Amino acid sequence: MSSIPARSFENEAIPGLEEDEVATRVVREELKLLATVQDALGSGASANMSALRGRELDDARLLELREDVAVAKPEDLPALFEQMHHLGSLRAQRGKGVAGSVDAKNPYFGHLRLEEGGKRRDILIGAKSYVDSSSGIKIVDWRQAPVSRIYYRYREGDDYEETLGGRPVEGMVLARRGVAISDGKLVRVSSPQGTFVCGDDGRWKRLDAFSARLRTERPAKSDPAQADGKSQRHAPGDKHLPAIASMLDAAQFELITRPGAGLIAIQGSAGSGKTTVGLHRIAYLAFADPQRFRADRMMVVVPHEALMHFVARVLPSLGVEGVPISTFPRFARRLLPELFPKLPHHYHDDTPPVVLRAKNHPAMLRAIHTYVERLHEELDQRVERTMEKWPSGHNVVTAWKATRWTGAPASSSSGDARGGRDEVVPDQRVTTFAQWLAGKRALDGAGNASTLPAVTRGAIERLGQELRTRARAVMAAWDEILTSRELLTETFRGSKDFGSAQLDRVHEWCVRQARVRAEGERDGETASIDHEDVPILLRLWQVMRGPLSGPDGSPIRMAHLFIDEVQDHSPLELRVLLDLATKDRSITLAGDSAQRMLDDDDTRGEFDWKGLLAELGMAATTLEPLKVSYRSTAEITTFARGVLGPYAHEAEPITTRRGPPVELFTFASVGESVAFLADALKQLAQDEPYANVALVARFPQQADVIYEGLERAEVPRVRRVAKQDFSWEPGFDVTDVRQTKGLEFDEVILLETTATSYPETSQARHALYVGATRAAHQLWCIASDKPSPVVTAALETAPAELAVDGGLGNSGAASNGAG
Ligand SMILES: Nc1ncnc2c1ncn2[C@@H]1O[C@H](COP(=O)(O)OP(=O)(O)OP(=O)(O)O)[C@@H](O)[C@H]1O
Numbered sequence: 001m002s003s004i005p006a007r008s009f010e011n012e013a014i015p016g017l018e019e020d021e022v023a024t025r026v027v028r029e030e031l032k033l034l035a036t037v038q039d040a041l042g043s044g045a046s047a048n049m050s051a052l053r054g055r056e057l058d059d060a061r062l063l064e065l066r067e068d069v070a071v072a073k074p075e076d077l078p079a080l081f082e083q084m085h086h087l088g089s090l091r092a093q094r095g096k097g098v099a100g101s102v103d104a105k106n107p108y109f110g111h112l113r114l115e116e117g118g119k120r121r122d123i124l125i126g127a128k129s130y131v132d133s134s135s136g137i138k139i140v141d142w143r144q145a146p147v148s149r150i151y152y153r154y155r156e157g158d159d160y161e162e163t164l165g166g167r168p169v170e171g172m173v174l175a176r177r178g179v180a181i182s183d184g185k186l187v188r189v190s191s192p193q194g195t196f197v198c199g200d201d202g203r204w205k206r207l208d209a210f211s212a213r214l215r216t217e218r219p220a221k222s223d224p225a226q227a228d229g230k231s232q233r234h235a236p237g238d239k240h241l242p243a244i245a246s247m248l249d250a251a252q253f254e255l256i257t258r259p260g261a262g263l264i265a266i267q268g269s270a271g272s273g274k275t276t277v278g279l280h281r282i283a284y285l286a287f288a289d290p291q292r293f294r295a296d297r298m299m300v301v302v303p304h305e306a307l308m309h310f311v312a313r314v315l316p317s318l319g320v321e322g323v324p325i326s327t328f329p330r331f332a333r334r335l336l337p338e339l340f341p342k343l344p345h346h347y348h349d350d351t352p353p354v355v356l357r358a359k360n361h362p363a364m365l366r367a368i369h370t371y372v373e374r375l376h377e378e379l380d381q382r383v384e385r386t387m388e389k390w391p392s393g394h395n396v397v398t399a400w401k402a403t404r405w406t407g408a409p410a411s412s413s414s415g416d417a418r419g420g421r422d423e424v425v426p427d428q429r430v431t432t433f434a435q436w437l438a439g440k441r442a443l444d445g446a447g448n449a450s451t452l453p454a455v456t457r458g459a460i461e462r463l464g465q466e467l468r469t470r471a472r473a474v475m476a477a478w479d480e481i482l483t484s485r486e487l488l489t490e491t492f493r494g495s496k497d498f499g500s501a502q503l504d505r506v507h508e509w510c511v512r513q514a515r516v517r518a519e520g521e522r523d524g525e526t527a528s529i530d531h532e533d534v535p536i537l538l539r540l541w542q543v544m545r546g547p548l549s550g551p552d553g554s555p556i557r558m559a560h561l562f563i564d565e566v567q568d569h570s571p572l573e574l575r576v577l578l579d580l581a582t583k584d585r586s587i588t589l590a591g592d593s594a595q596r597m598l599d600d601d602d603t604r605g606e607f608d609w610k611g612l613l614a615e616l617g618m619a620a621t622t623l624e625p626l627k628v629s630y631r632s633t634a635e636i637t638t639f640a641r642g643v644l645g646p647y648a649h650e651a652e653p654i655t656t657r658r659g660p661p662v663e664l665f666t667f668a669s670v671g672e673s674v675a676f677l678a679d680a681l682k683q684l685a686q687d688e689p690y691a692n693v694a695l696v697a698r699f700p701q702q703a704d705v706i707y708e709g710l711e712r713a714e715v716p717r718v719r720r721v722a723k724q725d726f727s728w729e730p731g732f733d734v735t736d737v738r739q740t741k742g743l744e745f746d747e748v749i750l751l752e753t754t755a756t757s758y759p760e761t762s763q764a765r766h767a768l769y770v771g772a773t774r775a776a777h778q779l780w781c782i783a784s785d786k787p788s789p790v791v792t793a794a795l796e797t798a799p800a801e802l803a804v805d806g807g808l809g810n811s812g813a814a815s816n817g818a819g
Helices: 021-071 074-096 148-153 250-256 274-288 305-311 328-339 353-360 362-388 393-402 429-437 454-472 474-483 485-491 500-519 533-545 571-578 609-616 634-647 670-687 700-712 762-772 789-794
Strands: 110-116 119-126 130-132 137-141 159-164 167-182 185-191 194-198 204-206 263-267 298-301 560-563 587-591 663-666 692-697 718-720 731-736 745-750 775-783
Touching (some): 021 119, 021 137, 119 148, 148 700, 250 274, 263 274, 263 609, 274 298, 274 305, 328 533, 328 571, 362 533, 393 429, 429 454, 454 533, 474 485, 533 571, 670 692, 670 700, 692 700, 700 718, 745 762, 762 789
Parallel strands (some): 119 137, 663 775, 692 731
Antiparallel strands (some): 130 137, 185 194, 194 204
16 A cells, blocks of 8 residues: 555644654554545545446346357357456456445554565555555455454564465565544554554543553562562462462451351352352361361362362362362262153253243242142142041051151141251151051051051052152152143242243243153154253252262262352252251351342342342351452452442452552454454563463353454464363463353453443343452453443542551461361
8 A cells, every 4th residue: 555645644743742753653654544544435435336336237247248158159158258257357346445335434443564575565454345456545354354364463573474365475564553443533553662542632642551561460579568478379370279278367267267067158249268268168177077077078069160170279288188079060960860860861952041040940949849748738638538448547647647758847846848947858758658568667556557458458558659659759740840830820920030921931841841751752852851950850859758869879968068159059059959968057158149140131130148048948147248359459349349330249348459450442343452452462471471361251252253363363372261161271261251250360351341241230230240350460341342331430430448468357377277
């Protein structure tokens, strides 16, 4: 594009940059270039009309030629084909110059000046291609044009060698700049000479170089707060949660050393050490009572696989080896083959969201208990009716009633079949009755079953069989609860989320699945279950048959359970887990209501600890929430609190260290943001080989687009993490926010923090909060469209003051206690 005509910016001063010669030169060049492009696009608009007209004529002529070919003599064919070929290329060329496809208000975002074989040419990178040979303008599509590779892969001053259009080219990158054009106006230029931005008042300024760079945290030797190790939480390169017994504060220590029995609920904002405390508590208990709290009789449950790996090193570092760490699905699926040998092994991956929500809903927990309560009542009546026919039958009824159904508290005369407040016990009524029938057990006043007349005995045996079958038929109960339209209506009565239409959809899905299961296969569909069926089946098992047993067949009884990120487990899953604990219920729950992640159409509302515990029928000791935000800097913590807005925690978190400001970078297109990110990441990879940055989008599809762009730009060690498969290696993990729950990274870049991705809804605020608080040291927000008002508002608050060091009540004593 060396032939671009010069414009009048030549000797003009750039307001705000009068004293900055380099900045003036760079900005002037870009203003001039934009003016030239806009000129060409403007005149291109009329040229477009003639181009379009030209294309129409070409099309008509091509049709004529095709008809000629059909009737032509063989010797005329080569000439006709040549004409067709020529017209075809002319037509394609006209198409490229059509300015209508390029957004004149934002035609490009990158500018390359190349020198090849002594010749200079300018190439612009944009979202759509546009070539206008008359004015020398070439805009190439960032995703496709081979030349855009040079833009993404090389820096200013680099020599390059590439194969473009099948021919080798080599040259040098004379200039490589990112530009932001908003509404036809140049508003930012990023170049190796600096980043220059134009304010609303038309004045330009040079941006602080520090804020536009990523950097990892390094303790400064001269800074005593850092030299004592408080802020250098990890060894360089170690990306796992560390054991920090010597650094625990007073509130954390108090939680860790609570007596073993009973349920403790740890609350606190993101990064306040909830996971750390739960794990150190396990180590403390194992040290305090090794007999009772054996490693294999404790379990840690986290919401996803990545967190399993992230926390795996803490307990071994504290000298406790062998405590299983699992997720609910992983743990539960190991039990299924033993408990339900006939259950299909396949899981649906296309379950409709409304079905998932219904199966996960707290109402399902109540539905199970109501169902089982009614079943038991019905069986009681059945026993009474059969026994009426036999003179001393009432004695059997009395003896029968003196025992209890599964899960019903022995001491409670109300016979609470919800099984809420007592340990799950094996079913007694059916077992006792069967033992009496077999002559293995006496029932007070019922006599010896073996001496009964054969007819009576036969009737009672049939009854015993029926009781046994019905009372233990977990899969039948599961089917009935989900496939009876009446029961579904009853279960969700009063729930605003499930109207008749939604319940019809749930019903239809469940009935179809039950049919396929019954028939093995139907219309090519294989028998499968939903992931959400697993806790329903396990809960039914507990209520109908007693404690769950492991793959070896022995009942599972946990001496201690630590359930992390409680807000992400369904009440059903929690209920199943809580009933794995032994009678004294030594359980630690940790969670944060602000980190509950719901889909946009999920109206379950805010997570509420009290409501949850009431739903589970549990009493818990809830201590003061942890208040110190250890993970993140004051800048990130304040921003994250702002993001929550009306959902922020009551107490403002206390922060312990400062860091770079949270930054928002806005771009006019995704391609432009990718170019900016690629530069920043390449620089970081060069400066800090240990850096591990998470690039976190709200939705997986957004992560895909950015990942592909960064790959094309040859950013080293860039990975797409879609299934929690973090490698914990230095590099750049492009992912979505759900994958990152509970994890931490030195730097986080929140992708597409636009108004569309993060509207002012509670769901979006919580998701943004989770993403932002994954960052320990530096946080950037990137938006390729209008930024989210949640982000811009949160950026307005100045970071909170740091806590005075001693004020945290840091306790060195914990290191002794935790062994
Ligand atoms: N007393 C402490 N002193 C220094 N660092 C601490 C302290 N307690 C926790 N940390 C560090 O703070 C970070 C966050 O801890 P942790 O992951 O346990 O928090 P969390 O509350 O579970 O976070 P989230 O809610 O995001 O899951 C970790 O790096 C941990 O090592």
